[in-house]
Amino acid sequence: MTRHLMRHLIPFALLASAAACSVVGGSGGAGEDVGPSYPQIGGPWMGALQIEGEGFNSMLEIEQLGPVLQLVIEIPALDLVTAGRGNIMPDGTFRASFTYELECPGEAELIGEASTDGEIALSGTMLASDCTGDLRGTFRYSR
Numbered sequence: 439m440t441r442h443l444m445r446h447l448i449p450f451a452l453l454a455s456a457a458a459c460s461v462v463g464g465s466g467g468a469g470e471d472v473g474p475s476y477p478q479i480g481g482p483w484m485g486a487l488q489i490e491g492e493g494f495n496s497m498l499e500i501e502q503l504g505p506v507l508q509l510v511i512e513i514p515a516l517d518l519v520t521a522g523r524g525n526i527m528p529d530g531t532f533r534a535s536f537t538y539e540l541e542c543p544g545e546a547e548l549i550g551e552a553s554t555d556g557e558i559a560l561s562g563t564m565l566a567s568d569c570t571g572d573l574r575g576t577f578r579y580s581r
Contacts, residue, residue, distance in 0.1 A: 509523070550577065
């Protein structure tokens, strides 16, 4: 019986192994569909937020795995350091949100794009909402 079972398992094991190799490593051949490519924006960024006409220097640290972004934003003038999450699309547009607590708990969202026109930059709109109301601003980060 063991010999009978082994005769059926060996072809299955070889097929599974070949399938796993094609998924993990691929052949690397031309024309192979490897899925979308995402702009790589992981690492440290320096920049500023403009909120209701007031400017705030800011630092942004991004960890990226494919389209998934983990970020830490620091705004020294507000004594704020907080973490958030987001996603980037193959065209360079991204969305990230984070919670904060200043006068009261709130949530902010960065909606923007990564551009490589001369200088690598992240820029776009920031939307925030807490007990004081809704705020709208802009951001720009560079390396």
